[in-house]
Every structure is written in structure tokens, then in C-alpha cells.
Amino acid sequence: MSSTADLLARRNRTIGPYSPLFYREPLQFVAAKGVWFTEASGDRYLDGYNNVPHVGHANERVVRALADQAATLNVHTRYLNDRVIDYSERLLATFADDLDRVFFGNSGSEANELALRISRQLTGATGVIVSDYSYHGTTIALAEMTTGLETREPLGAHVRAIRIPDLDRDSRPEADVLAATLSEVDAAIASLQEAGFGVAACLFDPLFSTEGMPRVPEGLLPEIASRVRVAGGLVIADEVQSGFGRTGSHMWGHELTALSPDLVTMGKPMGNGHPMSAVVTSEPVLDAFGSRNEFFNTFAGNPVSAAVGEAVLLEMEEHGMMARARSLGRTARAHLDGVADSYDFVRAAKGTGMFLGLDFAVDGAPAPELAARVVEEMKARKVLISRIGRDQSVLKVRPPLAFGEAELPILLDALDASLASVRA
Ligand code: PMP
Secondary structure (H helix, E strand, O other): OOOHHHHHHHHHHHOOOOOOOOOOOOOOEEEEEEOEEEEOOOOEEEEOOOOOOOOOEOOHHHHHHHHHHHOOOOOOOOOOOHHHHHHHHHHHOOOOOOOOEEEEEOOHHHHHHHHHHHHHHHHOOOEEEEEOOOOOOOOHHHHOOOOOOOOOOOOOOOEEEEOOOOHHHOOOOHHHHHHHHHHHHHHHHHHHHHOOOOEEEEEEOOOOOOOOOOOOOOOHHHHHHHHHHHOOOEEEEEOOOOOOOOOOOOOOHHHHOOOOOOEEEEOHHHHEOEOOEEEEEOHHHHHHHHOOOOOOOOOOOOHHHHHHHHHHHHHHHHOOHHHHHHHHHHHHHHHHHHHHHHOOOEEEEEEEOOEEEEEEEEOOEEOHHHHHHHHHHHHHOOEEOEEEOOOOOEEEEOOOOOOOOOOHHHHHHHHHHHHHHHHO
16 A cells, blocks of 8 residues: 555646545545545545535445446346336435436536537526536536635636625624625626626535535525516526435435525535436426437446445435434534634634535634644544635535435534634
8 A cells, every 4th residue: 555645746747636536644544434434544434515415435236236227137128128117217206396307417516518519509598697616516607606715717708607695694684684685696697688698507516515615695505596587587406415315304405595596506415426417307398308409428327327326315215314414513503503602713604514614714714724723633633524615614514425324423522622723
């Protein structure tokens, strides 16, 4: 086994130093099972961060489904296959009745790209409204909508980015905050129309994950959606992070926020690490796009992906993972609320279900350096978390949904100890 220093040097000479690594001293994992990683040293680390291994790292059912189907048949969708249709039905059954059609893809980026393409074709417009600190993927179209991150392309001329408010950081009454944001949306729509782009879509992560899980005014997303619809645009919910029961209370993040999207995109946890994604939509939208485009995606929706996707849904169901995320999330959130009350540098607890955070601030100003120190302190205690947000001041606790009752106290104890050592 290479030493960390050797491996780092070889990495820099091959894939380069620009692809980000976590931690001042990067970790080199050799295995993972359930919610535990094994490091090269043999030490075990608790995974409080990764959402892709949704039903647990190296989940037996998923691995077996993948291997069995790969050993039986793996082919594109130009032939009939019952596994693929079984999975489509099972996935669609998790949605409201009007979201009853699915396109498959291989990554979250691909799903968002397709949702935008559909929106453009159906509306004849190109304008898109996003949040001003969001991430939706790697393609050119999506990079033109990614704002605030260091790797951005210039904002597209047809893109308007609005600022998502956070009531935890805003002293105005909630109704005023809502009204101010909606007038920003109205201005964005007017500006897209004046410039001749029109409004093709709005694209939001219902939990505003990248933005740092702001506490938004009640009804914000439905209000934005209705304005976008009046302007002729479609509503896209990017559920790459918020989907598949992450919130504990709902299978899909948009349900939590009472948003009724025209298109829902998903990825990351869908295949527990096997690359797969989807756009879920309604029959009229699928027909309008499908009848005009021969859409074929070589690897998407193949029987191996279907077998894996189905195994993920079955594992979630059989182990009651959503209900557990809900109850553990409640316990964890109550603990974090207590932390926010007792530490003057913690502005607020954030999130719901198995997606939680703490926002650090000193004298009202974001304190990213404190968040960074806590992340390192947690690592020293062998628990993995990260941070998010416009200012990178919000801790990101987003473990696999396989996270259990035994693990929560380990994570919370490590957090308490880390906070105490940062305060000291
Ligand atoms: N949307 C959101 C909300 C994401 O968090 C990500 C990935 N971080 C993407 C889209 C892009 O997904 P992928 O990396 O699978 O292309």
C-alpha cells in the first residue's frame, strides 16, 4: 500500500492537484461497510457525510443485485426488459399521481441538462431562474447557472440568479422577506422577457443544500413557481441531494416545501454508488418532448441500473429507513438546537431528517474558520462531516440513510467534544 505522501504525489502527477480533497491531511480509505469506513492505517471512521451510499456502503442486497444482473444481461433500452419496467413502476409509485413518466440518465448533471432541454423545447423560451448560490452540475449549460462557486463559467446571459433569504440571518418580519424575494423574482422574469429570452424554467434544490440550508419564508417555492408558470415557464426540482427520503418526513424534498414541480431530477443516492439518474415528469410533458425527439441514452436505464435502483428502494422500505431518518433527525435536531442556544458562536441549527447543520457566526458575521476547525476536530475524533453555504460557515451532516440509533450518540458526542475544544 502506498503511503499517503506517495499517493498524493502520484495523484498530483496524474489527475492533478485541482480536484478537491477533504482535510488538511487527506484520508485514504481502503474499505467501507454500512456507515463505517476503514482507513489505510486500519482505523475506522464514522460516515456522517456521504449521501451516495444511501442504504449503506457495500450494501449486500445492492451488490448482489448488481453482480447477478451484470452476470445475466446488461444492455441498452432498445430491447424490451421487464426489470427496467418493474423498476420504473416502483420508482414512479413514490411520486404524486401526475408525475408518472420517467427518463433515465447516468448523472445528476445529465438529468438537469435534460430537464432544461425539455423546458426549452416545450416553452420556446431559453431564460432560466436559479438561486444565486447553487450547484446543478458539470455541463456547460449548468456551469452557466452555477454562481458563487469558484469554478464558475460566466453567468449565462439568459440566466437570472435570485438571492434565497435565510430567516435566521434576517431581522425583518417573515412576510417582508418573502415579499422582497418575490419582487426579485418578478424583476428577473421581467428582465428575461425584455431581453427576449422569455422564461423556460426555474431550477431549485428544494432544500437549498449548497446554499447552506437557509430557513426560508413559508410558501417561498410555491410562490416562485406560480410566478414562473404565469410567465410560461416550467418548474424543475433538483432532488439530487434532497430526494429519496433524505428529509425523513417525505420521499421527495419538493413535497416538504409544498412545491408541485413539472420535472424532478435525481441522482446521487439513486444507485447507492452505481451511476444512475432520472427525470420524472408528467405524461403530457413526456409526450410533447418524446414525440419530437428520438431520445436515446446508451447506458441509461439499463437492466443492471434497474436492478440496483430497485434494490435501493427495497432496502429503504424493508428497513424503514425513512421513518428512522425522521426519528433520528428529530433527536439530532433537538440536540443541535440546544447547541445553538449554548454556544454564542453558533447562530442556528439547520435542516431536517438526515440533513442537518450548524451555522457559525461571530458578532453577526459568518465564521467559516470555526466551521472548518470543527470539521477537522470531528475528523480527529474519527467522524466525517463537511460544511456548506455561501460563506462555508454551515456544518454539513448528511450521513447515509443507513445511519442507525447506535451511531447517532457517537456523532453527537464527537460534535460536543469538537465544539468544546474550539471554544477552549
Ligand atoms: N444537483 C445537485 C443539487 C447536486 O448536489 C449535484 C452534485 N453535487 C448535481 C446536481 C450534479 O450531480 P452529478 O455530480 O451526479 O452530475
